[in-house]
Amino acid sequence: MTINKILEKYPFAMSYFVENKLDVENHKEKTFQEFLDGFTHEEVEDLAMDKEELAENLEIFIDQMKEFLGIKEEVGVRSLTILPGFDKSGSPEGFNELTISTSQVISIVGPTGAGKSRLLADIEWTAQKDTPTGRSILINDELPDKKWRFSSNNKLVAQLSQNMNFVMDLTVMEFLQLHAESRLVEDVEGTIQRIIRAANSLAGEKFQLDTPVTALSGGQSRALMIADTAILSSSPIVLIDEIENAGIDRRKALNLLIDEDKIVLMATHDPTLALIADKRIIIKNGGIAKIIETTEEEKEILLKLEKMDTYIQDMRSSLRNGKTLSV
Amino acid sequence: MNLVIFSGPPSSGKTSIILKTIEAMRKRDLQVGVVKFDCLSTDDDILYEKAGIPVKKGLSGALCPDHYFASNIEEVVQWGRRRGLDLLITESAGLCNRCSPYIKSIKGVCVIDNLSGINTPKKIGPMLKAADIVVITKGDIVSQAEREVFASKVNSVNPKAMTMHINGLTGQGAFELSTLLYDEDENLESVTGMELRYPMPSALCSYCLGETRIGDDFQMGNVRKIELGDMDE
Structure with a gap:
């Protein structure tokens, strides 16, 4: 599959190329393997690349993402x-x-x-x-x-x-x-x-x-x-x-x-x-x-607490808006 | 004996994670020892000693720390065996993000922290990309979104690794890591003949040999020039 095809089918693969610093922009007609083979021995060493691993990982990455997208549609955690x-x-x-x-x-x-x-x-x-x-x-x-x-x-x-x-x-x-x-x-x-x-x-x-x-x-x-x-x-x-x-x-x-x-x-x-x-x-x-x-009693206490809380919050926003506070 | 190699950028939390993980293994009655590799100095050995963990340190001094690691790992393994350890952990800081000390068929753990910035996974080479387990630390002080984005960036450079979030302060997650490090059936006797997962950078220029003067006349061997591009005709 050419890189173009990969990106067409799995647009998210772009993030794999970007994060692995692989500039595929001008090589989209090639397959990923052809693209990797384009690097010279020296470049591979300079970039600390591992071609085999990159090829292998792209497949794993795509599988994971496909699964992840699938999970989103499934029934989640109830x-x-x-x-x-x-x-x-x-x-x-x-x-x-x-x-x-x-x-x-x-x-x-x-x-x-x-x-x-x-x-x-x-x-x-x-x-x-x-x-x-x-x-x-x-x-x-x-x-x-x-x-x-x-x-x-x-x-x-x-x-x-x-x-x-x-x-x-x-x-x-x-x-x-x-x-x-x-x-x-x-x-x-x-x-x-x-x-x-x-x-x-x-x-x-x-x-x-x-x-x-x-x-x-x-x-x-x-x-x-x-x-x-x-x-x-x-x-x-x-x-x-x-x-x-x-x-x-x-x-x-x-x-x-x-x-x-x-x-x-x-x-x-x-x-x-x-x-x-x-x-x-x-x-x-x-x-x-x-x-x-x-308990019911605690729920009643909560109502009281919330009233006090609102009271304080109102004071806070009045202060923020430059108003003078009064009782 | 089992061997696990921990690596990661300076101050990412390697020592805290190792300490918490060993603590979580206490109940399993395993003898765990640590060898800390560093460049100029380290006081981490004192932390391990305080925790009652057998420890040795190796300072590479004027040598490249990762080269030093590769030249000494066999000796270190033999030390661990003489001490009767069940598990030997080596800890080394990745100083230029280029190298990794991982050895094929030996478990490699990379510790990296959320504070190091979103582009860090991209910048780190084989130390992150070739790890079996990636531990992400300092998640307690950044937002959930940043944790998720960071983890997804780690995943795109190393989809094979298992990614774990561990809090080096509370130890949350350390027990879980501890269950992944020791395998009863494994008995390592020597690492001689094993291979590094990724070759270390080629070196040996005049500065490797102690040259201190600046200028073309003093540069010999493996030298490369920066491409600035503005003087091209």
Whole structure:
């Protein structure tokens, strides 16, 4: 097959050529092997190329991408089930089975170092009694596919945390384009518009497409990360690790993730967030000590807390807009 | 004994990942030792010692560190066998991104970090492209989107490798890596006769031999000139 034909059939193969620094522009009439054979011995050495490997990898790459595109159309992850193992002392965990469905929010509480990372790693690795906790993970009530462990394009868990920053030197537009292309999205333009609209509805201050991502305020960055994760990330499960209140509407942020059919796990000790969840996981000594369902009384407390929260948020935006505050 | 070769750019988190991975193997009752290769100096051996891990270090000094690695790996393997290790890990920093210390049929792990920039996978040669496992670190401080884009760039230069995200601070993911490094049925006695996965760069110009003066008169051997192009007639 000529390079032209390859690109016609698999447009995404271009990223393989680009990332491997193979300028195929003027060689599209050749087959990939002919193109590789065009390099002199010296060039091969200079570029640190491995011709055999490049040819082999192109095939693997195309197969992976085809599979990835196929997966997107398949029925995705509908539920995640955690079956109990043991805590650090070897005592059994205090629950029988926890199933979380898409669009559901579960909070995780417990002191730092109690075993949150381990729980998350168990989910990411789709543990089958083969991790230190002895837990098992089921996806859609079945034993999980191996792809969740071994493929770099299919990661089960996306993470959002307070410590995360943008580090790329790109504008919001370029940044989203890059992410959309890496996910092989068809309607790039439309997807970017959706993300921007969603992000702007979360952030106190709106931002433009030509703003560099590194110049966004804390709230704007958080808003963009959440909108991008909700809409563009391929991972069906999102872990939120302590998102603080500054400059972002957290309730709306959760709703956005829920609307995009994500399974949301939220590590937080903030009552306005923790009580939004239907259930909360209590982690102690490396294991899940128990699972508490949010009570009616707690839901009432949540309403009060939310009122207080809105009150503070209103004050905040009044201050931002240069108004004088009054009771 | 098993041998695993770790490599990766400076400060990408190799030592943290190895320490966390060995810690995760503790319960399996395996003897794991490390040999750290570096150029001028390293204090990483102290970190390993503190963790109670048998360690040796090799400083290449005036030699190319990867050439030094290739000339010493057999001795290092024999040290590991004398110490009765089940698993020997070598750690070396890829200094110019051109070389890789990987040996055919020996497991090679490349550690690379999210902060190094989106074009890094493109810039790194066989050290990344010929690895069996690629560990991506520092994912806890960049956005989800950047993690995904970075991983997809790694995948397009090395689709064969298994890519893992590991947090070198909390160790999240290190246990999973630890399950992939040791194979009971494997018993390496020597690496003599094995081959590097990719040849190292040709060298030997006058500067390799200690020349310090600048100028055409002092350049001999394997010398190449930059193409600036603006003086062409």
